[in-house]
Amino acid sequence: EKGGYEHFMLKEIHEQPKAVRATISSRIAKDNSAVVLDELKWNKDFLNSFNRIFIVACGTAYHAGLVGKYYIEKMARIPVECDIASEFRYRSPIVDENTLMIVVSQSGETSDTLAALKEAKRLGAKTLAVTNVVGSSIAREADQVVYTWAGPEIAVASTKAYTTQLIVMLLLGLYMAGIRETMPQERITELIRGLREIPTQIGQTLEDEDPIKTFAKQYGFNEDVFFIGRSLDYAVALEGSLKLKEISYIHAEAYAAGELKHGTLALIVDSIPVIALATQKSVYEKTLSNIKEVKARDAVVIGIASADDTELEKYVDHVIKVPETDELLIPLLAVVPLQLLAYYAAITRGCDVDKPRNLAKSVTVE
Numbered sequence: 255e256k257g258g259y260e261h262f263m264l265k266e267i268h269e270q271p272k273a274v275r276a277t278i279s280s281r282i283a284k285d286n287s288a289v290v291l292d293e294l295k296w297n298k299d300f301l302n303s304f305n306r307i308f309i310v311a312c313g314t315a316y317h318a319g320l321v322g323k324y325y326i327e328k329m330a331r332i333p334v335e336c337d338i339a340s341e342f343r344y345r346s347p348i349v350d351e352n353t354l355m356i357v358v359s360q361s362g363e364t365s366d367t368l369a370a371l372k373e374a375k376r377l378g379a380k381t382l383a384v385t386n387v388v389g390s391s392i393a394r395e396a397d398q399v400v401y402t403w404a405g406p407e408i409a410v411a412s413t414k415a416y417t418t419q420l421i422v423m424l425l426l427g428l429y430m431a432g433i434r435e436t437m438p439q440e441r442i443t444e445l446i447r448g449l450r451e452i453p454t455q456i457g458q459t460l461e462d463e464d465p466i467k468t469f470a471k472q473y474g475f476n477e478d479v480f481f482i483g484r485s486l487d488y489a490v491a492l493e494g495s496l497k498l499k500e501i502s503y504i505h506a507e508a509y510a511a512g513e514l515k516h517g518t519l520a521l522i523v524d525s526i527p528v529i530a531l532a533t534q535k536s537v538y539e540k541t542l543s544n545i546k547e548v549k550a551r552d553a554v555v556i557g558i559a560s561a562d563d564t565e566l567e568k569y570v571d572h573v574i575k576v577p578e579t580d581e582l583l584i585p586l587l588a589v590v591p592l593q594l595l596a597y598y599a600a601i602t603r604g605c606d607v608d609k610p611r612n613l614a615k616s617v618t619v620e
């Protein structure tokens with residue numbers, strides 16, 4: 255049942271090319287000109303009726319939502335608020351019939367997310383579920399559903415569900431941008447072309463696990479790790495940090511790289527591992543200067559960079575490279591080494607990878 259892998263988590267990490275391909279396929283036009291979401295049939299009037307979109311979810315699905323906020327705002331130019339489901343309901347959110355509520359949930363059964371969805375519906379919002387389980391409570395409750403086609407996810411730590419959620423967020427951004435005409439056609443086509451390469455490129459990032467195994471052995475017994483990045487790299491840093499915490503029990507913090515000097519830099523001490531994501535070209539120089547700040551405090555820095563990067567290795571201790579793609583798509587690749595790092599750190603520490611302590615796959619209590 256684990257297909258020759260020692261754990262479901264490793265199997266599911268390796269299933270990502272297939273899961274992502276399934277989630278993309280039949281949703282992009284043959285000529286790469288548009289995203290086709292037959293399940294939605296939205297039009298300009300429908301989208302123009304929204305003055306705000308909420309994306310609400312828990313845990314890893316929330317992290318996918320953060321990327322979704324970035325995509326939708328950048329591409330479709332509609333304001334998006336992203337919230338944790340257990341917080342959403344208790345702050346009297348401003349929701350009405352001009353609100354689109356998107357909930358993201360692998361299982362489709364998370365009670366906080368379901369409750370947030372019901373509350374938004376009660377307040378008059380239009381609702382869309384992004385879920386992996388056909389016929390789940392959340393799928394049934396929402397007005398419309400876009401499924402991630404990741405296949406069953408068994409390991410408690412979510413991996414292929416996350417990458418397929420990112421794909422759906424990207425498809426939604428492109429779909430809305432196409433309808434609202436908020437993006438040049440050439441840019442849409444360019445991103446769709448890039449998207450077609452992503453499954454193969456995820457496969458390439460999975461080809462060489464040895465350096466990651468080595469890092470996990472070297473740093474697996476540290477008690478604290480920092481993840482830093484800016485922009486989309488920050489969203490991925492949050493996910494990398496959660497993965498490491500939940501299965502290896504190493505204390506990890508994800509920090510927006512520019513925020514370090516507003517307090518946390520004091521915690522960056524000699525030999526502390528810092529995973530620095532530097533895949534975003536638009537903020538590259540700024541990220542690099544934050545990396546220099548942590549190096550100046552003798553942190554051990556593992557950089558995550560695009561294959562064409564020749565700069566980062568001059569400033570950090572190790573670099574893990576992921577294949578070259580558009581900076582909007584690179585989170586789909588950058589998260590993979592972080593998943594593997596969490597997995598091998600847990601192995602180094604002898605943790606029960608598929609069933610981490612105190613966690614359940616589907617959280618049906620609030």
Ligand code: F6R
Pocket residue numbers: 312313314315316358359360361362363364367410411412413496497500615616617
């Ligand atoms: C982390 C993880 C959890 C879930 C969260 C939401 O690896 O698995 O953080 O992402 O409990 O679950 P779903 O997506 O089923 O609503």
